[in-house]
Amino acid sequence: MLDIKKIRDNPQLVKDGIKKKGVSPEIIDEILEIDKKRRALIAEVEQLKAKNNKVSDEIAKMKKEGKDTTKIITEMKEVTNKIKQLDADLQQIESNLNSKLLYIPNIPHESVPVGKDETANIEIRKWGEKPQFKFKPKPHWEIAEYLDILDNERAAKITGTRFTLYKGLGAQLERALINFMLDIQTKENGYTEVFPPILVNRDSMTNTGQLPKFENDLFETKDPDFFLIPTAEVPVTNIHKDEILKEKDLPIYYTAYTPCFRKEAGAYSKDIKGIVRMHQFNKVELVKFVHPDTSYEELEKLVNNAESILQKLNLHYRVVLLCSGDMSFASSKTYDIEVWHPGAERYWETSSCSNFEDFQARRARIKFRDKNNKVNFVHTLNGSGLATSRLLPAIIENYQTENMEVIIPEPLRPYMGGIDIIKKK
RNA sequence: GGAGAGGUGGCUGAGUGGUCUAAAGCGACUGACUCGAAAUCAGUUGUGCCAAUUUUGGCACCGGGGGUUCGAAUCCUCUCCUCUCCGCCA
Numbered sequence: 001m002l003d004i005k006k007i008r009d010n011p012q013l014v015k016d017g018i019k020k021k022g023v024s025p026e027i028i029d030e031i032l033e034i035d036k037k038r039r040a041l042i043a044e045v046e047q048l049k050a051k052n053n054k055v056s057d058e059i060a061k062m063k064k065e066g067k068d069t070t071k072i073i074t075e076m077k078e079v080t081n082k083i084k085q086l087d088a089d090l091q092q093i094e095s096n097l098n099s100k101l102l103y104i105p106n107i108p109h110e111s112v113p114v115g116k117d118e119t120a121n122i123e124i125r126k127w128g129e130k131p132q133f134k135f136k137p138k139p140h141w142e143i144a145e146y147l148d149i150l151d152n153e154r155a156a157k158i159t160g161t162r163f164t165l166y167k168g169l170g171a172q173l174e175r176a177l178i179n180f181m182l183d184i185q186t187k188e189n190g191y192t193e194v195f196p197p198i199l200v201n202r203d204s205m206t207n208t209g210q211l212p213k214f215e216n217d218l219f220e221t222k223d224p225d226f227f228l229i230p231t232a233e234v235p236v237t238n239i240h241k242d243e244i245l246k247e248k249d250l251p252i253y254y255t256a257y258t259p260c261f262r263k264e265a266g267a268y269s270k271d272i273k274g275i276v277r278m279h280q281f282n283k284v285e286l287v288k289f290v291h292p293d294t295s296y297e298e299l300e301k302l303v304n305n306a307e308s309i310l311q312k313l314n315l316h317y318r319v320v321l322l323c324s325g326d327m328s329f330a331s332s333k334t335y336d337i338e339v340w341h342p343g344a345e346r347y348w349e350t351s352s353c354s355n356f357e358d359f360q361a362r363r364a365r366i367k368f369r370d371k372n373n374k375v376n377f378v379h380t381l382n383g384s385g386l387a388t389s390r391l392l393p394a395i396i397e398n399y400q401t402e403n404m405e406v407i408i409p410e411p412l413r414p415y416m417g418g419i420d421i422i423k424k425k
Numbered sequence: 426g427g428a429g430a431g432g433u434g435g436c437u438g439a440g441u442g443g444u445c446u447a448a449a450g451c452g453a454c455u456g457a458c459u460c461g462a463a464a465u466c467a468g469u470u471g472u473g474c475c476a477a478u479u480u481u482g483g484c485a486c487c488g489g490g491g492g493u494u495c496g497a498a499u500c501c502u503c504u505c506c507u508c509u510c511c512g513c514c515a
Binding site for chain 1: 482494
């Protein structure tokens with residue numbers, strides 16, 4: 001959510017900002033018009049309330065002195081009725097204003113390239129090199145089927161399309177990756193591990209920006225009404241909802257493994273091969289609550305923390321700075337980390353690291369008290385550290401052998417009971 | 426799922442229709458005393474919105490929504506959460 005005061009004081013800046021994100025700027029004029037009405041109404045109704053409060057005190061005194069109050073009470077009834085009516089009007093205007101504000105995206109940071117879609121993204125750096133094979137590397141779904149470690153067909157029997165069943169050493173490798181990543185993020189990078197609820201309420205989903213605009217992308221439950229999280233960002237960011245944190249406690253770093261659930265409505269059908277785009281996938285997430293002055297430094301560190309996993313696994317990747325039009329609704333600046341899949345012959349996003357500045361904090365009312373006792377919004381950041389539905393295929397494809405076996409990367413072997421290769425049974 | 430109790434400031438906790446501008450204590454902060462600390466003493470101590478911004482004034486907030494009343498922390502109603510007991514259960 002953007003600050004209504006900022007919109008009021010600097011409408012052109014906000015208009016330019018949302019335009020870069022592909023949202024048409026007329027909405028800002030509507031918002032300002034509603035805000036104007038709202039403030040006029042507040043002035044009117046509060047004046048009446050002040051009178052009401054004053055006279056109520058007088059009535060109390062009169063009663064104590066035994067004076068007759070019937071006349072003044074009759075008069076006040078009219079005032080009260082007027083207040084009720086104005087309050088109802090005000091409530092309607094405020095909910096209208098609020099629902100409009102909830103649809104306004106965050107505006108991009110000045111360092112973000114302006115562009116419409118992914119073609120305007122900028123490659124920042126590459127790490128490692130594409131592995132060379134003496135044979136033609138196969139895509140992960142062929143190897144996984146041969147080794148019988150992933151089974152989409154049986155998962156479809158259980159649930160439906162875009163689900164997978166991890167089997168045997170495949171299941172074990174998934175679990176190893178999760179544990180490995182959590183250990184790195186907690187032991188080396190200073191994150192505190194949490195394991196949050198994966199069903200959340202509407203408020204939490206609104207605070208991080210998935211709602212109200214993207215309800216179609218989410219799975220929800222009936223009775224009670226909850227949503228399945230599309231990312232651990234949602235429950236973890238909401239840990240500090242409605243809190244005023246101490247400045248000395250910042251920055252706060254959390255990491256969490258959760259399954260994630262996405263409808264992937266409208267996603268390209270060509271992506272359904274293998275497990276790169278599932279309705280359910282596993283992810284280790286990194287979330288930060290930081291002082292506003294440090295959030296862009298913290299973003300760089302966050303990206304480095306995510307990269308460190310790929311480096312340890314010796315997987316070639318590139319870091320991409322997203323352009324304004326390719327960024328998510330709530331983000332001010334986003335880097336994607338894309339890992340090389342030699343079988344599929346393409347890079348796949350395996351992490352997305354964003355600074356939301358105070359966009360989410362304002363919605364979730366997450367603040368801190370500074371040295372001068374002033375209360376201010378924190379900045380929130382998050383990034384995948386990493387998503388296993390893209391990482392496990394990358395390992396299968398990068399570590400495949402000519403006879404379709406998969407070598408386990410050395411750092412994962414302790415998590416696999418010492419197993420160093422996946423062979424056909 | 427059933428029965429009961431309860432939700433008040435950073436924390437403990439009083440307040441059951443009208444100086445509540447929410448008692449008191451603890452904690453925190455500031456100052457005094459001190460070489461310094463402790464103890465002691467004095468003072469300060471929430472959030473949001475509106476208007477002006479030099480001092481400030483007004484409104485709202487006692488889990489949340491709605492209602493009764495001239496007036497609600499207090500009464501009614503719905504709802505959420507916590508605790509205790511029973512039932513069920515990984």
